[in-house]
Amino acid sequence: MITKVAIKHDAALVDGSGHVVGHDAGSTLVRRLLRVFPGSELIGPGPRRCAGFDLIPLEFVDPVTTVVISMDVLDSVDVWRTLRPAGAEPRLMNFLWWPTTTYPHPVEQAALALSCALFPTFANSERTANEAREVVSRWTVQPLAEKARLAWVNLGFRLEHVRPRHEPPVPLVLYPAIYVSERKQPRLFLEVVERVRERTPIRVEARLHESHLVSELAMRMSSREWMWVGPLTATRDGYWDALSRTTAFLATATEESYGLEYVEALAAGAVGIFPDLPWAHALLPSGYPLFYRSPAEAEEQLYRAVTDPVGCWRDIDASAGGSLARWLRDQHSDDLFEKAITDRVHEWFGVGVAV
Template identity: 65%
Template structure:
């Protein structure tokens, strides 16, 4: 198998390591664990802790497979690498929600890239969306050759810490951005009403650029809310999750939902909108799905006033062990095995 180089994810390198704890940085580190020593493609060459940062122009396509997380750029990446005279080997990694591409040029570029290059998606839902986009926006000669595989991202189960319920129930905003797709105003409206009915503490951990938003500043002024930066380490992140009572998901759409799975495995009760992306994560009959803000309020009140009863109900729904049900379906080992198998299949040598 050729060497691996990883492109995209919006990551930076600091102190010799991939910096940050957002989804992009987390997935790049996961790929580095899967492919020890894999290069990271960046603006300038440097030696990091166990890997090299290499400009795209210096990548040797004869000895390297490029895993591109900036999928729409794959045709441009191909042109750069093909200048050497060798045939580039590029695999797309769709790790985000395709609904973010709303402009016709963006969606057509995504379709063309996924038609031309083998594509691995972060869930069955995302893979289905990619296939639909390719077949609707490219010619049949390309669409019929599409190569798509997928696996649920899953989580690292060894990070989960022992459960410890707080004296005052903690409600988590389960995202690090206040983007419109996440519908943060709905979250704020519901937790405000829940707080009027029962004591809660709201926690919101955001990327730095979102900490200075009007919504974040307004919430931080309330004595029952804490708004701060994303936790510095994965250990601290899971420590806080083990002390989270419930979370209220408000996103219109998700490609997978990694943060929600992590919180539920840690024992938090998840209140979700009744949408296909949420049902894809959960067992049939999941009781904490809401159709509107009024129902979301009632379910969240129940989650924070009787979390043990809610967890017991989920255990019964899942045949005795809801967290075990999640662990069995969202273990990152399956993702890594299927991802590696797809790369070997697509770029088999000899």
């Protein structure tokens, strides 16, 4: 009988007190899975007893009693081969939480396709699931593609994290990413906020992963006296407190598999300006009013957001049937994610999984 879950994400780090550290998406999702599946294990250097979970090497996983949820989807075949010599059929599922375009090389695309065809795959959004189906269809043979098992749900956020609003004396614009990689288009963000800053007073904040704080572009951004560039907030509470005083954010990414930070910022009351791209439309009500097709449109929309946030929210709420907050609760609730992923683990591997 399957009795436990083991989570594999090689980039996850555990501190001396036994907690998963980091504010990047991967670390956040590992913590969420550990919460969703109490008593689960985290695959990594060990063995070691941690805060509410065990850290164990992959070779120590018992394939008879354990379902492995792999966030390192390209490695899943190797995980299966490591567990198979134990004699039992390994129970392995993928958790696909990044865009399929993250790994564009044909070898990587073929590896991704094979993994998603061979093992049940749970995606972090409908968009990601559809992309995975296309990759499987393109890069694998028909008998494998026909047997692929794919499911999805929006990641969602925990409603109780939202803080009361605290409007800043000077409008605050957020760079809504922790990296300044090309996919996020930080240069476009900087170009637009500079133009808006020439028209009206604003402050800008960018909270970046430590690996990107020392980049040339981060240094360039921090040289503006009205722009603060610094490390990620130390705690989740600090993160939500910062969002509660954010007036607006400008999304500039070319691709997202989901977009959790955007959803959380909207829930916190920040006006969101989005590129007119499929990933952004997938997050929002069909009539959402603030999509831009050019830098000039982004400038005008951001200018309006910081000079008339009340009017922007009137239009945003109208697009969601009267309340975007209510729409977000219905479409992006963490409760939906928890139920969907536990239901799929039960469906794919049996009702004996402990949750």
